[in-house]
Amino acid sequence: MKPPKPGSRVGGVSLWRYWRLFRKDILSAQPERLYRAKMAEFKTPFFRSFLVNELALVRRVLVERPSDFPKSDRVTRGLRPLLGQSVFVTNGAEWERQRRIINPAFEGGKLPHSFNAMLAAGEAAITRIVPGELNVEEMASHATADVIFRTLFSIPIDDAVAAETYSAFRAFQREQPVASVGALARWMPQGGSLKARRAAKRLRGLIEVMVADRQKTIEAGNAPNDLATKIMTTLDPETGQGFSEAEMVDQVAIFFLAGHETSAALLGWALWCLAAASDWGDQVASEARTFMENPEFSALSSMSVTRNVLRETLRLYPPVPMFVREAQGEERFRDRVVKPGAQVVISPWHLGRHEAYWPDPDAFDPARWKDGQPTPREAWLPFSTGARVCPGAGFAMAEAAVLLAALMALFRFEVLDEPVPVAHLTVRSQDGIRLRVVAR
């Protein structure tokens, strides 16, 4: 398909306007030149921030010398009341130990176990949809929270504890400030707002009960074979120790947060893109119908159009728009000296739309991912890369394909108005993504 051109119209609105607005309005404090620059420096009274778009620098920070650029506490501190010492916020030896216990739960062979949970959540999601106007962001959050409950604790979201946990999560997320490079200095208040801390406390109380109950079933030898059991029973091959119950609360909290909020953002934006580019929507629907006739894990690999649509959505709307590291020692980035304590910002948002790496960078064109096309993979970082790469990447791609298939096989989604992307914990739309749902 040709990328949308100025003048093509969807729902009476020029598509070109959509694409331009997408880019301009995210984190609107940011200048256009960041989509062309190799690097940019931001000065605040107390420290410097460097946004790096040059691929060799991104590689240095994430792949070659990650321990010289640990996670920045400045950014994660607002999440600590919820996440405690979870794998998302720790550094060094403590982080390495946690990844040794977590990684086996996400190895390729484990994905088919989660497939049934994804499918069940997709089937439940379609029964909740009534044709007409729909905020697909909310629908997607509900569906992906359902996936994570079923995967972690083998309970659907309409279970009372799951429903209460989900509502406490929403309360926490709504209290998270909007992120932007310019706002780095005030990105996260110490410990978060009072409301956020209260929501985190309530949430942790709920998770503690689920973890304690699971511990009992593990001891009784009748625990279900799910992600929670896997992580609670895996021992660190180096020390022979597993997570304590208290540590599990931290890890479960990050699995909920990282595992449903990001996937919901991906699903919501994918539906929006397919509504705006309806010929791609029709192709995905055709794959979806075939898949849903006999839904099996092995059939996911033949959904190549869907996979390319998801890759392209992740390029244009990476759910985690930026992540931040802190320089430990003095460094040289291009012609600049980077002092210890400087913040290094890696931005999948800017890399994915960078003019030096992508032809027609703002156009939604899944065809660029077809086999044999020269794709600048190093500039596509929705799941990060290197040692701290997202352990849930394979899970998330399978989940999005299954949920999209369940929805697209039955419904067509049509544009109603223009969502304005903003960065909260993830890239969301300022006022939700409203689409018209029509039965196919």
Ligand code: HEM
């Ligand atoms: C579309 C969906 C997803 C996206 C775009 C995504 C993206 C990311 C990114 C960019 C990071 C690195 C952040 C940083 O370095 O600051 C990350 C880390 C992480 N993600 Fe995901 N993620 C997704 C889904 C999931 C799922 C489904 C799970 C688990 C079920 C998960 C679990 C984690 C964990 C535990 C980390 C921390 C890893 C570490 O620091 O060692 N993510 N994710």
